Amino acid sequence: MDLHSGSPYWSIKNPMLQQVSALDKDLTTETLIIGAGITGALVAHELCSTGMNCVVVDKRSIAGGSTSASTAQLQYEIDVPLHQLVKKMDEKKAVAAYKASLKSINDLKKVLKQTRVDGEFQQIPTLLLASNRKGLRELKEEYTIRKKNKLPVEFLDAATLKGQYNIDRHGALWNNTSAQIDCYKTTIGLFNHHQKENQLKLFPYTEIVAYSKSDKGFTVQTSKGFKITCKYMVIAAGFEAGKFLPEKVMNLISTYALASEPLTVKSLWPERCLIWETKQPYYYMRTTSDNRIMMGGEDIPFKNAKLRDAQLPKKIKILEKKFKGLFPDIPMVTDFSWCGTFSSTSDGLPYIGEYKDRKNVFFALGYGGNGITFSMIAAQLIRNKIFGNRDNREQVFGFER
Ligand SMILES: Cc1cc2nc3c(=O)[nH]c(=O)nc-3n(C[C@H](O)[C@H](O)[C@H](O)COP(=O)(O)OP(=O)(O)OC[C@H]3O[C@@H](n4cnc5c(N)ncnc54)[C@H](O)[C@@H]3O)c2cc1C
Known part of the structure; x- marks a missing residue:
């Protein structure tokens, strides 16, 4: 399956990780991490920082999966709003x-x-806009439950929104705790750091096709017939991790994104905050360090990569139209466009940890439209599990929740 297609901006902007090549012999390591995206990089960071010996493999290039397609907005909001999550x-x-x-x-x-x-x-900051009156009612409910639970949130009414951001919507939730990154550069940078500091070994173009239990842990097979022996396995294989799981826990979604030509700083919106909306399918947007607008959304259920890709021109036109509807005075011109796949679960939460009796195989499945925050949680939780440290987040994100 192609995880994305088109021209993701980050993989054009940034150089590839140099001097790494496919595995060409058998090897032994303490921990094998399958998947060299942001999740694999953060898991490698947490484990290498303890002095643990780690190997990372990926069937594609390093960071060549969903990580290179990500718009990389970091928000504490999960795909399912809190007022709905408490019903689940x-x-x-x-x-x-x-x-x-x-x-x-x-x-x-x-x-x-x-x-x-x-x-x-x-x-x-982040602005979550009410797309319509129904959205406004939802925002009020969301505001109340977040305030009650001391989560950072402010309510902006229509007049404030117009006055501060020149946006015509019924209202919005605002908070100042979000961030944005270059997810591709972060991933490559972390791998590079631990290659130099902790002898992390990386093998792109190395697909894992099977594994079995052995005396010392696991024997893992690559598609080219090499074996890796390890004590622990971490499955950070993103949306293809289903292959390693006996149970279906995710649904695949196609999503579309664009990056505009650079604009003048003056023409961008105040605070350059992250923006998204209540209506489904929602759009989301941010800016980049070279003053482009990056926008995504128009999600639809994934059937196959060919059908997903065929929709790209149409979906980009819709995103452009929605942008114009929100900011008629900002002259946005699309420079790059791409589509990708991400995955959702029924409660919007990821699956992290061991699956039932499969000891020492740790899943780091940072699913969802806000998957990167989950990757960070997965990396810490797995480190704690391996070292026998209690981590209450297991009850929230584990398979047994
Ligand atoms: C268009 C788009 C926009 C997004 N926007 C956001 C956002 O704004 N904020 C946010 O937090 N998240 C966002 N996401 C989601 C986020 O990008 C993902 O959660 C994150 O990149 C997942 O990282 P990962 O390392 O788990 O997966 P990946 O980057 O896909 O890495 C997994 C790797 O595993 C490898 N692999 C799979 N199977 C095997 C195997 N058998 N053997 C060897 N290697 C294997 C793959 O080749 C792949 O490189 C977005 C996603 C898309 C597509």
Whole structure:
């Protein structure tokens, strides 16, 4: 399956990781991480930082999966709004999921600071717009439950929204805890750092096709007939991880994105905040360090890559029209466009940890439209599990929740 197609902006903007090639012999390691996207990079960071010996493999290039297609907005809001999540699970757990997501943004910032990786992390506010009257009612409900649970949120009425942002909508929720990154650069940077500092080994173009239990842990097979022996396995294989799971836990979604030509700083909206809306399918947007607008959305259920790709021109036109409807005075011209696949679960939460009795195989499935915050949580939770440290987030994100 192609995880994306078209021209994702990040993989044109950034150089590829140099001097790595496919595995060409058998090897032994303590931990094998399958998947070299942002999730694999953060897991490698957490484990290598403890001195653990790690190997990362990917059947594509490094960071060549969904990570290169991501618009990389970091928000504590999960795909399912809190007022709806509490109808699907215990309120305490739902709030814990939101709080874990909030904390993970700051944790990612700390990782970049500690490793001195320039992932273009920028702390900026988020505006969640009411698309219509129904959206306004939903926002009010959402505001009430977030306030009650001491989550950062402000309500902006239509007049404030118009006055401060020149946006004509019924209202919005605002908070100042979000961020944006260059997800591709972050991933490459973290791998590079641990290659140099901790002898992390990376093998692109190395597909794992099977694994079995052995005396010392696991024997893992690549498609080219090589074996990797390891004590622990981490499955950070993104939306193709289903192959390693006996149970279907996700639905695939096609999503569409564009990056505009650079604009003048003056022509962009105030605060350059992240913007998204209540209506489904929603759109989302941000700006980049070279003053482009990056916008995504128009999600539809994934059937196959060919059908997804055929819709790209039509979907980009819709996104452009929606942009014009929101900001008629900003002269946005599309420069790059692409489509990608991401995955959703019934409660909008990822699956992290061991699956039932499969000991020492850890899943890091940062699913959802806000998957990157989940990748950070997965990396910490898996490190804690391996080292026997209690982590209450397991009850929220584990398979047994
Ligand atoms: C258009 C788009 C916009 C998005 N916007 C946002 C956003 O604004 N904010 C946000 O938080 N998230 C966003 N997401 C989601 C986010 O990008 C993903 O959650 C994140 O990139 C997933 O990272 P990953 O490392 O888990 O997966 P991937 O980057 O897909 O990496 C998994 C890797 O595993 C490899 N692999 C799979 N199977 C095997 C195998 N058998 N053997 C070896 N390797 C294997 C794949 O080749 C792949 O490179 C967006 C996604 C898309 C597509």
